[in-house]
Amino acid sequence: MIRDMKKKMFKNFITFFKRDTFVIPLASIVLSLFIAALVILSIGKNPVIAYASLIKGSFGNVQAFITTMIKLTPLILTGLAVAFGFRAGLFNIGAEGQLSMGALAATMFGVYITSVPAIIAIPIAILGGMAAGGAWGAIAGYLKAKTGAHEVISTIMLNYIAALLANFMVNGPFQAVGTGIPKSPEITDAAKLPVMISVQASSLSIGIIISLIAAVIIYVIIQRTTVGYEIKAVGFNPYAAEYGGISIAKNIVLAMFISGALAGLAGTVEVLGLHHRFLGTLSAGKGFDGISIALIGQNNPIGVVFAALLIAALRTGSNQMQFAGIPKHIIIIVQGLVIFFIATERLVKTLILWKERKEEEVLQK
């Protein structure tokens, strides 16, 4: 049984690399990097040096590698969050706010639950963070299911509300006493995630392992469970699903809850594994990066892990590039281009598959 499953997973893994789902993102990335190279040329810099410093900055030494892994940890989770939403036919732009709410709740648990061992404190904080993120996501799901409010608008509004709520908390009732700085008190030592490796000021916690486990669990939920089947069915064709006895409303709320919980977990591992306190600016675009990651990873949990690695490396390496005189905004341009090309799948296909285009031309004649 387990061997069978392994075999099938391996087969899935291989076919994944052969399909459009792999070719399109890869071609989009290459195209985007090429265009960005032209932009770098246009400002009189050498794109080879730029990309070399990018790679050096993200994987060049142990510290760079650790920094990339630290950046990777929440990105896998926000990528999974958005991807899971997509599978249910929902565009969750709200990972940003859900991450923030998850982090806030996890910090509260971490600060106020004292005198318990780590084995209890950590799971409680994680569950609390996931529940808060999930609830924040479920608001949008509930509104969509009950009133038809589009989740794109409601999740974006919830992002702004979450950001303002976060600022209110760290400037007001949840500010570290006597600091006057917008940050919360520190969580207790028991709630901090164990550190695996630490070089100078950067230490990599076991958060990255939590992220990878989450990717596996989401893979299993999507591929192997009834819950995953129903959510996919609703995403694929809601009316057919309902005809088949699957509740649209229930699955929309559930999918948004799971999606939000993943984003909340991202915020939680940021607090428990890295900052050890809540900061108003904690999310800082990680939720939006989740959208790019889900699209590049084609909503496949395995794809998401690799896409997150790409974005994490770009973000880490861009600082090095900044030293070489290239504005790091080029990374956001690359990201935008990749998504644009993924949206215009057909354009990419015609660009890379000349053969197919010729066939089309023949057909049109």
Place this chain on the structure above:
Amino acid sequence: MNWLIAISNILINPIFYKSMLNNATPLIFASLGGTYSETTGVVNIALEGIMLAGAFASVVFTYITGSPWIGVLMAMYVGGAMGMLHALASVKYKGDQIVSGTALILLSQGITGFLLQRIFGEPGSSELVKTLPTWNIEIFRRIPFIGSIIGNLSPLVYIAFICVILSHFLIFKTKLGLRMRAVGENPEAADTLGINVYNVRYFGVIMSGVLASLGGAFLSVGELGQFTENMSNGRGFIALAAMIFGNWKPFGAMWASLLFGMAESFSYQIQTQSILRLPPEIKYLFLMIPFVLTLVVVAGFVGKTRSPASDGIPYEKE
């Protein structure tokens, strides 16, 4: 009681209404833009990014030429070009419109940030540039109370309201408008009648870019005289909500924008009321008002308004 005094203080102050109009203007432009695009059946969430690009382009060209009007014109041009890109992705290549919109928002953030650093040498914000001189309208100015609200505003505020009237006329009283609505409702039928669905959609999306960029230009050369990174700050999305609340109609979009403008104005004015003795952090809660209102409006009214039937669906010619 203090609250009543504070609120009535706000309501009798012309500044409250003036800032309502100023806050509503970018929303009117962008929600009108959204109306054009969605009337022809293309969802355009890139409004947020287009506003940002418009704000940036107008500052850069004002900086170069010294004339804010040239800045505004160039903003319209850039906005139209971005609309064109969105149309290319979603009309010609039939891509997912929301994904393409997201890409344009990212591209806009990346490119404005990149160029900001290249042109002005520093990240974060641009140098100060000339703003559009306000218009003194004597007839309005003579009206008591109201004159102090609408007598002396940025030209773009007046233009926004003129655009509402013109758009209403265009969409509901002209042949082109009829075609736009036909394409948004039932592209197959429109196609059968010999209407070029793609061209009409291109028109709608490009117009949405031009209008949204005017909203962005108002933020920078209309009001602040400066570009700051991500200065559109969610207004593009609020404008989408205004469009929905306004039932995909120009006047509806205008009223909804005014409501959101009022909420924003209120959230600032209430903080200045010393009688309430509010702690400083409370401002964050007040700033939530427009966003909470948007959420309530979208959830509460979406069932009662109706989007064009083919909104968001790429048209595939058979």
